[in-house]
Amino acid sequence: MKRIKIVGGGFTGILAAFQAHRLGARNIELHERLDRLGGIALPEVNNGREMREGCIYFGPEGDPIRSLLEQHGAVFKDFDNRFGSVSPGPDGPVYTDDFGGPALPGSKARLHPLDGNNLGDRLDCYEDALAFPLARYVRWHVGCAPSQLHASAADPLAINRVFATGAPLEALSEAKRLDGHANALFGIPRSMWDYSNNVQASLPVGGFTALIDQCRSALCSIGVDINQRSLARPANVLGEVSSDDVLVWAASPMPLFKAVGLEAPKAPAKKFATYTFEVNWTGPAPFYAQNFTATGSCFRVYIYESGGAKLLTAECVYEAEGDELAEDIHLLLDGFEGELTIGGLLYRSIKPRWLYHTVDTMDKLGGLRMVLMDRLGDNFVPGAWEAYAKGEKFTEVEAGLQKALGTGMIAKAS
Known part of the structure; x- marks a missing residue:
């Protein structure tokens, strides 16, 4: 039986470990450079409330990702999307x-x-x-x-x-x-037009912190060797892959370029600001509104419940606090059901996002894949680097693992 070595303990890496186990692998290692699993899916916690950056949720009952997590003890609650x-x-x-x-x-x-x-x-x-x-x-x-x-x-x-x-x-x-x-x-x-595919969605009971904790416990129970604070140096990792190994690179692919002698694409220069407030909101929650007016600072607001409170995350194209940000938030919500009162600021973050790929980035990621697949063949599984939707990532990693392990049909995720 092949050894599965997964680099990256974010959500893609966690799911890859569960997927590999379901496909029959039993010698599975998960390496994460930080002292915790979850990556960007694991939010900061402020007084028991999760500061969620972005609008992340799961499908209704029967969604493949949710079903796989439920098989390992995760519990979800449906909501009207x-x-x-x-x-x-x-x-x-x-x-x-x-x-x-x-x-x-x-x-x-x-x-x-x-x-x-x-x-x-x-x-x-x-x-x-x-x-x-x-x-x-x-x-x-x-x-x-x-x-x-x-x-x-x-x-x-x-x-x-x-x-x-x-x-x-x-x-x-x-x-x-x-x-x-x-x-x-x-x-x-x-x-x-009576479209009902996304009428229902779900969130993990207890929040994403509880979900990641449950995933960690489940990974340990099925024998996955979790290595935190494990800095996987690309040149060393690539050199250690044998015919009995499968390497899943679920971390950022950027360090791999130097290891194989390719020019890396430029990292995204644009930084985005995220603010989380405690709010009073009489409308539906969860709820999000996207801004396409190309005016103001805020491109999306997301309202959700956590720790017994209603919170609002505002994602902004530039830093904008105080009255300007409050006006932008109200503008996005004024035309929808519900009244809003904004309370205190709980969290603030400014960071670049690896989301908006340039043509150059996509071309170079394709070149990196070709070099690694030529070197390692089916024993190398990219962590769905180009994909945005978690369902697409899940399906792509599933296909790679099935090819590497020689197993059956691909389970598609929404």
Whole structure:
């Protein structure tokens, strides 16, 4: 039986250990450079309340990731998945319930063909009434032209699907049903066409801290050798892989470039600010609202419950505190059900994010994969470096492990 060595104890690495065990592996090592597991999924805790950066949740009952975690003792609670977006309109912001993407005054249910692999090429598929405000939003959010980003950056930017508010609903619905290109680029608020796939979602009972603690306990119980404060030096790790080993690199791939003699892509220069407040909120929770107006500081607010309190996390494209930030938060929520009173600031963080891949980054990650697969073959499993959605990461790692271990069918995650 092959030894599975997993580098990176974030959520991808934790799931990879469970996946490898389910596929029959019993000699599994997990290496994490920090003194804790969980990576970015493990929030800071302030007086028993979790300071969650970003809007992370799981699928309803039957979701493969949730099911795998439940098999190892995790407990989840379902909730009504409520969200909305704020988009620019001729007379001010336009609020759209049940839709997390931009709602813009386009009138055509037709698209140009996709010609190229950058985000600018993707936006050029739309008519100008959609493409221009989308390009403005990208520059506001990331600080660069859409042509510098890979087309896949549409997903973390939440502009992968656009609702053309001036197009006939019947024409949009038909285009989405009949044309895969249109289905990938157009969206419709779920309440307007009986879309129910994401009506229910779930969160771990006790929060993400309890989930990671449960995962650690479960990993130990199935015999996974957890090594914290373990700095896996790429050159050494790669040199130690034998035909009886499978290496899963679930950590950042950046250190691997030097180890194999390739030029690394530049790290993202844009930093984002995150603020968490205790709030009084009479609307639904959890709830998030995304800002596509390309104005103000805040691109998303997320309201959730933790430690017996309601908290609001504001994610911002630049530092903005005090009255400016409060006004931006209220602007995002004023058009939705619920009244908001903002209390004290509990948490503040300013850091870059490895989310918005450039064309250069994607090309170089592809080159890195080719070199490592050529050197190690199926014994090397990348940690789904390019993917944004956790379901996509889960499926990609599952496919790599199955190939390395020679096992059956792939379980897809939503």
